[in-house]
Amino acid sequence: MADFPNLSRRGFLSRSAAVGGLLVVPGALAACSKTDTSAGSGDDVLAKLRKQGYVRVAYAGEAPYGYTEGGVLKGEAPALHARIFKALGVDKLKPTLSDFDSLIPGLQAGRYDVVSAGMAITPERCANVLFSEPEFISPTAIMVKKGNPKKITDLASAKAAGVTIGVMAGAVEASYAKAAGIPASKIKTLQNQQDGADAVKGGRVDAFVLTGISLRWLAKTNPTLEVTPTFVPTLDGKKQYSSGGAAFQKGNEALRDAFNTQLKKITSDKSAYVGLLSPYGFTAAEIPPATLKTADLCKG
Known part of the structure; x- marks a missing residue:
């Protein structure tokens, strides 16, 4: 499977949330009619x-x-x-x-x-x-400060540069970083996307690792940051496509x-x-x- 091109996104990251209410996704419901499926009709x-x-x-x-x-x-x-x-x-x-x-x-x-x-x-x-x-x-990418001062392009280059990277709590990128040989002392766990961007801006980490599509969306509202081209990390010798x-x-x-x-x-x-x-x-x-x-x- 080939690498994937950069993707454009529109909109912005919203950290607000409604909990427990009934919400309808615009356009997602009206376009489809009910369909009977034997796989679930008796469940x-x-x-x-x-x-x-x-x-x-x-x-x-x-x-x-x-x-x-x-x-x-x-x-x-x-x-x-x-x-x-x-x-x-x-x-x-x-x-x-x-x-x-x-x-x-x-x-x-x-x-x-x-x-x-x-x-x-x-x-x-x-x-x-x-x-x-x-x-x-979705392949992986790295968010860095504008100009990419540490010249980070992937996890191998992050390891070689000895930088501190951020990963999101519970997300798969922590395992990718460890597989790339980045020591645990150089991996910082952050709670959400904006925390990752803020940590890069504040210098608490040198880079924030996540899927490319997530980071490019995040960059829309964080103009002092940029996102590297995507890459496909490996884990136990196998390419990881973040399915x-x-x-x-x-x-x-x-x-x-x-x-x-x-x-x-x-x-x-x-x-x-x-x-x-x-x-x-x-x-x-x-x-x-x-x-x-x-x-x-x-x-x-």
């Missing part, structure tokens, strides 16, 4: 969701994957999930804001039905939750399978995928290839 969980008319989703306030703007839930995952659940006969998303590293514990505790946060599919997470098939792929998906509770296989049926209809239709997610900077380059399967990603 108690899906039947309950249909009866109550909403599904509880968790998001982490991380643009462009899941965030609120003006009290409206937006982002790649909510837009995609709203379309899918509408097709499954569930009309609305009921959102809960969570710190990223609390998403899985909250799901396991039953506080919501689905994690709608663009969460990377990893073997460690697969041990605790059920993932959908991949919703997107993201929806997460479900263990035991909810029928709900996950019904979700996957509708997801495939979108990811196999370039026009549908880009038309739905282009407002969040996603293009055809983010469409996961048909050969990329969650079962393989969970094996590592």
Whole structure:
């Protein structure tokens, strides 16, 4: 698989959130009619969701994957999930804001039905939750001060320069940094995207590592910072493409399978995928290839 081009994004990062209300993703629901699916029609969980008319989703306030703007839930995952659940006969998303590293514990505790946060599919997470098939792929990038004074281009160059890097709490980039040989003393954990940008601006870290699409979105509101070209890190000798998906509770296989049926209809239709997610900077380059399967990603 080739490297991916830089992607443009529009909008801005919103750190505000509405918790517990029923929010509709503009345009995501009206465009789709209800569809009966044999995969989930007999499942108690899906039947309950249909009866109550909403599904509880968790998001982490991380643009462009899941965030609120003006009290409206937006982002790649909510837009995609709203379309899918509408097709499954569930009309609305009921959102809960969570710190990223609390998403899985909250799901396991039953506080919501689905994690709608663009969460990377990893073997460690697969041990605790059920993932959908991949919703997107996204390579990694690094946020630095304008002019890139340390000349950082990837994790290997960060290690060689002896710089301190920031990673988001609970996110997969910490494992990439460790695999690249960066010592733990040079890795600082930050709670969210804006904390990462602020740490770079304030000199607490020299660089902030995250997916390229996230960082380019963040750079829109942090003009003193820039983002390196994307690269594909390795972990245990394997390239890591940061494939993201929806997460479900263990035991909810029928709900996950019904979700996957509708997801495939979108990811196999370039026009549908880009038309739905282009407002969040996603293009055809983010469409996961048909050969990329969650079962393989969970094996590592």
